[in-house]
Amino acid sequence: MSVDAPASPETRWAWVEVSRSAIRHNTRAFRGVLERGQKLMAVVKADAYGHGAAQCARIMAANGADYFGVATVDEGIGLRQAGIDRPIVILAEPPIDSVGLIVDFDLEPSAYHEDFVLALGEEAASRDVVARYHVPVDTGMTRIGLPPAEVVEFRRAVGWHRGVSCAGTFTHFATAEVPRDWDFELQVKRFSDLIYTLEAEGIDPGLVHCDNTAATLLHPETHFDMVRVGLGLYGLYPASNCESLVDLRPAMSVRARITRVVEPPTGAGVSYGLTYRLSRANVQIATIPLGYADGYARTLSNRVEVLVDGMRCRQVGNICMDQCMFAVEVNGAREFRKSHPVREGQVVTIMGADGDYEISADELARLRGTISYEVCCDFGLRLEKVYV
Numbered sequence: 001m002s003v004d005a006p007a008s009p010e011t012r013w014a015w016v017e018v019s020r021s022a023i024r025h026n027t028r029a030f031r032g033v034l035e036r037g038q039k040l041m042a043v044v045k046a047d048a049y050g051h052g053a054a055q056c057a058r059i060m061a062a063n064g065a066d067y068f069g070v071a072t073v074d075e076g077i078g079l080r081q082a083g084i085d086r087p088i089v090i091l092a093e094p095p096i097d098s099v100g101l102i103v104d105f106d107l108e109p110s111a112y113h114e115d116f117v118l119a120l121g122e123e124a125a126s127r128d129v130v131a132r133y134h135v136p137v138d139t140g141m142t143r144i145g146l147p148p149a150e151v152v153e154f155r156r157a158v159g160w161h162r163g164v165s166c167a168g169t170f171t172h173f174a175t176a177e178v179p180r181d182w183d184f185e186l187q188v189k190r191f192s193d194l195i196y197t198l199e200a201e202g203i204d205p206g207l208v209h210c211d212n213t214a215a216t217l218l219h220p221e222t223h224f225d226m227v228r229v230g231l232g233l234y235g236l237y238p239a240s241n242c243e244s245l246v247d248l249r250p251a252m253s254v255r256a257r258i259t260r261v262v263e264p265p266t267g268a269g270v271s272y273g274l275t276y277r278l279s280r281a282n283v284q285i286a287t288i289p290l291g292y293a294d295g296y297a298r299t300l301s302n303r304v305e306v307l308v309d310g311m312r313c314r315q316v317g318n319i320c321m322d323q324c325m326f327a328v329e330v331n332g333a334r335e336f337r338k339s340h341p342v343r344e345g346q347v348v349t350i351m352g353a354d355g356d357y358e359i360s361a362d363e364l365a366r367l368r369g370t371i372s373y374e375v376c377c378d379f380g381l382r383l384e385k386v387y388v
Ligand SMILES: *Cc1c(COP(=O)(O)O)cnc(C)c1O
Pocket: 043, 045, 091, 172, 211, 212, 213, 214, 228, 229, 230, 231, 232, 238
């Protein structure tokens, strides 16, 4: 067995393995692309893209992350309960009813509705604290925030309240990874013009931030005060043109142990619908306890490979909710000369490296017609995480 696998979880022979040293390395690598004084916000929304927010945030905080970014109030509370004491930004405006929790846990929401900011201010003032918020600006992605032309008026409308203080002004790019892209340039121009206008009007924008992983790597000129890096911290590149710019190590692997091995007769079918049938003898069908409810999307069925014992083997038959099968063609077939039998308990790599082979999140994403972000989020949903 070539994978030097950790003990699998007690209760299940399928798991996500997260490399602490990869998270540490990647965090330091991003610190290295920043100038002195520029802040690094580690984006750990969606349970750190499936990698486990509490564990990852601790490693990132110890290796240079200044700020954390989450999607929801609950995610922010989770980080506080995990002992994270750095500032935490919620990257969208939460429901107005959550202002009590936001103050309780000292979170910094994105906010662009006056009634939200004033409710936050009332809540904070009633406890003699000042709540911090960040203003999102829609410079072209058409998702959240104010159009640039409305920011000055908005800031004046809420600026009188002693319970709130604007800690930042930010935007988000739709096409940062596209080389020499006009739409990206337009977003940058609208954003920097707005920052200039705010300053000219005597309004402090707070921390100015706009870069995701791709923009951080490809456009150092737009780092401003802080960058917001998600994907790269997990060791994945948002596009191939980023690969030469920083050395990253994928942190997530997905592994399972073989629960059953059989050698069915020629003609036998495998899994729901019997979409795969054995065309000859001397084929082992091995089962692993991991399926589409674990993030191994059903659309990968019969199209993907797994790694075991130095071999790349075809996954066969439809992927079930909690299990799937793969074929090991042994004895005889010339094209499989290197293959050899497998046995129960052996570790199978669904994503990640095993000896000379690797199945990357990008490979799985291509086969699924999606992006590596979604591949990782999905694997994080149910599988237990093991930190190595
Ligand atoms: C998710 C997110 C990021 C991080 O993007 P990556 O491409 O993963 O680096 C940054 N900013 C905002 C507002 C986001 O929603």
